Amino acid sequence: MIPGAFAYACPQSVGEAVGMLAECGEGAKILAGGQSLLPLLRLRSMTPKLLVDINRVPQLRGVREEGDSLVIGSMTTQHDLLHDVLVQRNAPLLAAAAQMAGDPAVRHRGTLGGSVTHADPAGDLAPVVLALDGELVAQGPRGLRTIPAAAFFVGHLATALEPEELLVEIRLPKAGDGWGFHYEKFQVSAQAPTLVGVAAAVRCENGGIAEARIALANMGVTPLRAATTEAALTGADATEAAVARAAEGVAEGTTPTTPEPGHSTVYRAHLARVLTRRAVLAAVRTERS
Structure with a gap:
């Protein structure tokens, strides 16, 4: 049309x-x-x-460090996220998810800011920003406003941005020692949207899991934090059996839609449990020393 x-x-x-x-x-x-x-x-x-x-606004592109934060311009492309040394070093979970976003043509045009402000629950980058406790900085007529990721996604394709505000940058805490990261997702075909995605950030200590952050894609009208599983993982052994037990509750409180016949909420909950187990165990294996 x-x-x-x-x-x-x-x-x-x-x-x-x-x-x-x-x-x-x-x-x-x-x-x-x-x-x-x-x-x-x-x-x-x-x-x-x-x-x-806004493609000719140079201030909106690029990645820089500010103290303990990584600051990413909203017009930075997914391709740049995938290949940027600062992102690879300080936000490897974002680089991993960017690699799975669309195909090379999409990644060369698609931007981090565009992805998070579109707020598609099936998007791969928004749950990463949520899992990492990121902040989104908007500029409007009254100046700058910082919005925590937990308050940014308010509904299906809806965010906390005001109509006159422009997202200018995304701020993520730098990855610290002891943290491991992984993004896992399932899609029916290479061109299909993400059916379920799991962003996992895990901090290990003395052979166990000291802290965990789990965010889900396409298990509700917005990206979601899996609070029940995060609590179950905290203090748990970093073993397959313990992680599998913690993942059992990952779908609690979720309201996944059913985009196609055969993808029931029961099936989506099963996928969330399986992908969470895989993501957490992979994150444990990639722990930074």
């Missing part, structure tokens, strides 16, 4: 982009990599009055 008519603007700075959003309000949409937005426009599932293309 052909998109409906809309105005197009290409700001050169964050301030200029924010001004356009403030002037147009809810009628404006941001164009980042376009991997999610363009199909919606073609299907007329979304009909903005103004499309604000």
Whole structure:
């Protein structure tokens, strides 16, 4: 199909982009990599009055260190996340998930900011930001605002961003000693969306698990933290049997939708348990010394 008519603007700075959003309000949409937005426009599932293309705003790209945090510009592509040395060293879980996001063509265009603000529950990068207790920094007419990842995803394809705000960067704590990371997912085919994904961050100490953070993709209308399993893993032995017991409760409190026949909520819960066990054990094996 052909998109409906809309105005197009290409700001050169964050301030200029924010001004356009403030002037147009809810009628404006941001164009980042376009991997999610363009199909919606073609299907007329979304009909903005103004499309604000932020691809020529250089401040939104790149990765840098600030103390104990890794700061990633919202327009940094998934390809760059996969190959950036700072990301590989300080946020290996994000690099691992980026490798599984789409295909090479998608990764060269798709951005971290675009992925998290689209807030697709089947997205691979949002649960990583959630598992790592990341922060999302937005700029609006009144200045900067920092939103914890736990408060950022508020519904299906919905975030805590105000219509006049622009996501400018994502801040992640640097990976510390003793932590291991892994991202595991299942999809029906290479081109199909993630049916269930698990982002696992595990800190080991004296042969056991001292701390665990588990986030799930596509087990609800937003990315979810698996609080029951996190609690069960804390203090548990880092053995396959102990991890399997902790993973039994990973689907508690989840409300997975059923995108296709044959993918019942019971099946999705089973997948979540299996993938959590695999992800946690792999994270234990990759523990940093």
